[in-house]
Amino acid sequence: MSAIERHGVTARYADAVIHNDVIHLVEVPATSGADIGVQTREVLDGIERQLRTLGSDPSRILMATIYLTDLADCTAMNAVWDAWIPAGSAPARACVKVAGLVDPGWRIEIALTAAR
Amino acid sequence: MSAIERHGVTARYADAVIHNDVIHLVEVPATSGADIGVQTREVLDGIERQLRTLGSDPSRILMATIYLTDLADCTAMNAVWDAWIPAGSAPARACVKVAGLVDPGWRIEIALTAAR
Amino acid sequence: MSAIERHGVTARYADAVIHNDVIHLVEVPATSGADIGVQTREVLDGIERQLRTLGSDPSRILMATIYLTDLADCTAMNAVWDAWIPAGSAPARACVKVAGLVDPGWRIEIALTAAR
Numbered sequence: 008m009s010a011i012e013r014h015g016v017t018a019r020y021a022d023a024v025i026h027n028d029v030i031h032l033v034e035v036p037a038t039s040g041a042d043i044g045v046q047t048r049e050v051l052d053g054i055e056r057q058l059r060t061l062g063s064d065p066s067r068i069l070m071a072t073i074y075l076t077d078l079a080d081c082t083a084m085n086a087v088w089d090a091w092i093p094a095g096s097a098p099a100r101a102c103v104k105v106a107g108l109v110d111p112g113w114r115i116e117i118a119l120t121a122a123r
Numbered sequence: 124m125s126a127i128e129r130h131g132v133t134a135r136y137a138d139a140v141i142h143n144d145v146i147h148l149v150e151v152p153a154t155s156g157a158d159i160g161v162q163t164r165e166v167l168d169g170i171e172r173q174l175r176t177l178g179s180d181p182s183r184i185l186m187a188t189i190y191l192t193d194l195a196d197c198t199a200m201n202a203v204w205d206a207w208i209p210a211g212s213a214p215a216r217a218c219v220k221v222a223g224l225v226d227p228g229w230r231i232e233i234a235l236t237a238a239r
Numbered sequence: 240m241s242a243i244e245r246h247g248v249t250a251r252y253a254d255a256v257i258h259n260d261v262i263h264l265v266e267v268p269a270t271s272g273a274d275i276g277v278q279t280r281e282v283l284d285g286i287e288r289q290l291r292t293l294g295s296d297p298s299r300i301l302m303a304t305i306y307l308t309d310l311a312d313c314t315a316m317n318a319v320w321d322a323w324i325p326a327g328s329a330p331a332r333a334c335v336k337v338a339g340l341v342d343p344g345w346r347i348e349i350a351l352t353a354a355r
Contacts, residue, residue, distance in 0.1 A: 019216065021215055026185050069258050098256055103340060104337055120186070124299075143354075147301050234333040
């Protein structure tokens with residue numbers, strides 16, 4: 008059986024799961040109720056911290072799904088995102104407006120896979 | 124070319140697809156119109172059956188995306204989910220409210236990857 | 240470090256990313272405002288073009304997530320989808336209604352993984 012590595016495991020979810028050299032992670036904002044610029048920064052900081060801890064980095068993301076609660080947040084989110092992605096290493100990316108996130112004060116949630 | 128294994132294939136979807144030792148599956152409730160506790164149990168039972176048939180189990184899930192139609196269902200869904208996940212083996216998990224699922228009587232749909 | 244191949248990279252996203260023999264891609268319609276039949280055809284044509292360019296094809300899709308903005312589009316979308324999927328090779332497939340896509344004239348967005 009191939010090995011699975013789990014980090015930050017609770018009864019409900021893991022902060023990161025690694026298998027076959029692929030990291031799986033989902034990140035939500037630290038500050039419920041903050042504006043989209045702050046929340047995007049928090050989510051991307053959280054992702055970057057995880058990736059670096061696990062021997063990867065933002066240049067090695069494979070696919071990302073960005074869930075927003077308001078499409079009016081797109082421009083501000085993209086400004087933070089575009090500046091954060093290292094040149095030439097953007098992932099495949101889906102971006103959709105959902106009808107809600109688990110905490111009503113969250114404006115963004117990002118799920119992604121990255122190569123170690 | 125790397126081998127792909129498909130199970131329960133229709134013209135539209137497969138119940139499960141395996142590649143590189145990774146199982147991909149999507150599960151919906153058996154009982155349209157049932158409450159969230161019943162539907163979550165049905166979805167997780169369906170996932171577990173698939174995983175065991177394919178030589179995996181609920182302790183080997185890598186990433187899960189949970190689509191709900193009502194955030195008021197979160198607590199009851201999580202109660203079933205938390206009890207079902209074997210201790211120490213929770214996956215990366217995204218949970219969002221969508222604007223609708225294909226059958227109007229479905230309250231939940233789960234997509235996931237798991238290691239064989 | 241395992242190799243990552245990126246195609247069609249902008250500052251924001253890549254058209255396709257390949258790692259471990261798995262292709263990741265996300266496709267949106269070419270014609271904002273067109274009906275669902277046209278947009279589904281455009282999205283699937285775009286996916287097929289990408290896959291063939293990268294040494295894969297529609298018979299090698301592993302998992303697909305279909306985001307719709309209107310569930311009334313399901314039947315017409317499925318008609319195009321079912322005819323496009325080669326017999327016996329349907330992927331695991333999630334299909335949900337989102338609250339919106341980035342361009343208000345888009346009715347569909349598809350994210351998927353495929354084996355090279």
